[in-house]
Structures are given as structure tokens and as C-alpha cells.
Amino acid sequence: MSEPDDLSGLSMFVRIVEEGSLSAAGRALGLPKATISRNLALLEKRLGAPLLIRSTRALSLTDTGRRFFERIQPIVRDAQQATAEVKSHHAAPSGLLRITASVAYGQAAIAPRLLSFMMRYPAVRIDLHLSDGRVNLVSDGYDLAIRMGAIKDSELISHKLADITMVIVASPSWLEQHGMPQRLADLARHDAVVTRPDIIQWKVGGATVRVPWRMSTGNMIVTRDAARAGLGIAFIPEFLALRDLERGSLVRLLPDLELPVVQATALHTRAASQSVALRTLLDDLLVSRPIEVDATPS
Known part of the structure; x- marks a missing residue:
């Protein structure tokens, strides 16, 4: 049975080469020089080949050591990055x-x-x-x-996050005064309450109608409230109008036409x-x- 690869030993070898000496690698890893030297010897014994040439002044790679380093350095870096990501992912949010x-x-x-x-x-x-x-x-x-x-x-x-269905609504009092729109073109004859003055091109049923606006609110909730107060028609998310539609304080306009879904x-x-x-x-x-x-x- 082959021996399993020792990632910690490979990582230590990469650090020795990057730091340039056993002592520097020991300082970087917080380990005694003797531990670094012993682990390097175990790695070389396991591989059956010398990786480093030691001298009193410097440390140099053997040809085998250089090829080995070039192959394993990116592997060690990827493993370290993966480990850091897993630890980060499971850390408590703060x-x-x-x-x-x-x-x-x-x-x-x-x-x-x-x-x-x-x-x-x-x-x-x-x-x-x-x-x-x-x-x-x-x-x-x-x-x-x-x-x-x-x-x-x-x-x-x-x-x-979600798909949001839009609706066109008006209050009963507005419709009593101005009539119920029967087709898309009829909307152009109704004042609108809008969230921004540039949102006056409404896409409905695959077509577009330009509506005249009377009030720009800067806020969808205020737009809904203004329509409910009888100030004009409004184009708003359905979830904002549901309660009013159920109570009858708002009426859905052109229900048979397909309205856009907003994300x-x-x-x-x-x-x-x-x-x-x-x-x-x-x-x-x-x-x-x-x-x-x-x-x-x-």
C-alpha cells in the first residue's frame, strides 16, 4: 500500500524554499529549527531523493527538488486557500x-x-x-x-430574490368621476400618480402607453396611498395593493391584459x-x- 501524501510536510518544504533557510521557515511557522530540519529529512526519506543542498551559508535546491517545488507550490497554495475559505465560511457571522x-x-x-x-x-x-x-x-x-x-x-x-407582479389601480371615487378604462389607450386620458416623473411609459399587454402624471411621490407606498385617496391611477407592485383590492378601496384596471413582472x-x-x-x-x-x-x- 502506498503511503499517503503529507500535505503539512509539503507545505513546510514550500515555506523553506520561499523563506530561503530552515531558520527563516521556522520563524515564519513558529516552529524550532530542529523540527523543520527533522520534517524535511522525513520528507526526503519518504520520497527517496534529496531535495535541498545544505551548506553553512545558503540552501539550494537539487534538480529533483526544483522540479518538485515547481509542481507542488501551486497545489499547496490552492489547498491553503481552500482551507481558509472553509474556515471563513463556517465562522460565526459578526x-x-x-x-x-x-x-x-x-x-x-x-x-x-x-x-x-x-x-x-x-x-x-x-x-x-x-x-x-x-x-x-x-x-x-x-x-x-x-x-x-x-x-x-x-x-x-x-x-x-423574487418575481413581483405589477398592477394598475385606481380608487372607486376616481373611476366614478373619470370612467373605467376599457382598453390600453384609455389610460392616456387619466392622470397618474408615479414614483418618479421619468416613469411615464407603462408597458402593458406587450404595448406601451404614455400617461400624464399629476403627482410624483418618490415612494411606492405614497404612490399607492395617493391613488387610494383618488388622485389618479397608479402602476404599483401587487403585494402593495392586495389589502386595498380585497377591501374595495382600490380597483384593478385592465385585468385581462398581461402586466410585466419585476424582479x-x-x-x-x-x-x-x-x-x-x-x-x-x-x-x-x-x-x-x-x-x-x-x-x-x-
């Missing part, structure tokens, strides 16, 4: 996470998950900012951004992915599918 999320999705879906996450990992601190404004993760100092809609920044690593996405930089706390939180969000919640902002 430290500060700065997170930004859109207001509606953050309040309805993300915040409850963060509360549960922090209960399980008491060494983690979270600085949560709910905003529908655009942010730069690097310059604004965020570890994680959670957004709804199209993502344009290809430099960031993205994780799909909720978690975004972070490649550097941030080294954080154990961030990786653990992402695992939790990806498993839990956070849109599948009962709580919606009222």
Missing part, C-alpha cells in the same frame, strides 16, 4: 452590515427577515436605509442594495462577498424568498 432597500419591498419583505436574522446572529449589527433613490454601493458605503426593477450596473454581483434583486460588490455576515444573510434571503410574506405596509 460585524456591521450597511444595507439599502427600496421602501416598499424593504418594509414588507426585507425588514422582517433582518429581524429574524439578527435574533439568530447577535454579533451582527445592521444599519438599514430604506430609500427609493439611486445609490452607489462603493461611494455611499453600502454592503448590500436590494432593488426592484431593471439593474443596469454590470459591475455588481446580483442575486434574484427584486440583491446587489453587492465582489469585495463585499468576503464578509461571512453578508454571505450568511444572502443565503437566508435566497432560501426564504422574502416576497412570500403576509405583512404589507398598510
Whole structure:
């Protein structure tokens, strides 16, 4: 039976060559020179060939030793990296996470998950900012951004969290005054409440309609509330409107037309992915599918 390879012995040999002497390798590894010398002798005995030529002034590789070093150095480095990654992955999450999320999705879906996450990992601190404004993760100092809609920044690593169905709604009082839209073109004759003034091209049923806006809110929840108050029609995530649709305080418009599905996405930089706390939180969000919640902002 062949003897198993001794990775620690190989690693020690690589360190001896990189440091240039047995003494320097011993200092780097925190081991006595005698231990380094003994382990080197055991490795050479096991291989049946001398690897190093020892002299009073320097240490040099034999031809066999040079070839052996060139072959095993990348193997040892890969093994050390793999070991470090496993240890890091299983370390207890800790430290500060700065997170930004859109207001509606953050309040309805993300915040409850963060509360549960922090209960399980008491060494983690979270600085949560709910905003529908655009942010730069690097310059604004965020570890994680959670957004709804199209993502344009290809430099960031993205994780799909959920598909979000959109709806077009209006209050009964608005419809009583302005009539129920019967087809897509009718929407252009209704004032709209929008989250941003540039979002006035609504894609519905494979076509696009341009709507006139009366109020821009900067916030999906306020958009929903303004539509419920009778200020115009609104194009919002279905989960925000469900309770009002059930109560009759909002009415679904053009229900037979196909509406777009918007993705909720978690975004972070490649550097941030080294954080154990961030990786653990992402695992939790990806498993839990956070849109599948009962709580919606009222």
C-alpha cells in the first residue's frame, strides 16, 4: 500500500524554499529549527531523493527538488486557500452590515427577515436605509442594495430574490368621476400618480402607453396611498395593493391584459462577498424568498 501524501510536510518544504533557510521557515511557522530540519529529512526519506543542498551559508535546491517545488507550490497554495475559505465560511457571522432597500419591498419583505436574522446572529449589527433613490454601493458605503426593477450596473454581483407582479389601480371615487378604462389607450386620458416623473411609459399587454402624471411621490407606498385617496391611477407592485383590492378601496384596471413582472434583486460588490455576515444573510434571503410574506405596509 502506498503511503499517503503529507500535505503539512509539503507545505513546510514550500515555506523553506520561499523563506530561503530552515531558520527563516521556522520563524515564519513558529516552529524550532530542529523540527523543520527533522520534517524535511522525513520528507526526503519518504520520497527517496534529496531535495535541498545544505551548506553553512545558503540552501539550494537539487534538480529533483526544483522540479518538485515547481509542481507542488501551486497545489499547496490552492489547498491553503481552500482551507481558509472553509474556515471563513463556517465562522460565526459578526460585524456591521450597511444595507439599502427600496421602501416598499424593504418594509414588507426585507425588514422582517433582518429581524429574524439578527435574533439568530447577535454579533451582527445592521444599519438599514430604506430609500427609493439611486445609490452607489462603493461611494455611499453600502454592503448590500436590494432593488426592484431593471439593474443596469454590470459591475455588481446580483442575486434574484423574487418575481413581483405589477398592477394598475385606481380608487372607486376616481373611476366614478373619470370612467373605467376599457382598453390600453384609455389610460392616456387619466392622470397618474408615479414614483418618479421619468416613469411615464407603462408597458402593458406587450404595448406601451404614455400617461400624464399629476403627482410624483418618490415612494411606492405614497404612490399607492395617493391613488387610494383618488388622485389618479397608479402602476404599483401587487403585494402593495392586495389589502386595498380585497377591501374595495382600490380597483384593478385592465385585468385581462398581461402586466410585466419585476424582479427584486440583491446587489453587492465582489469585495463585499468576503464578509461571512453578508454571505450568511444572502443565503437566508435566497432560501426564504422574502416576497412570500403576509405583512404589507398598510
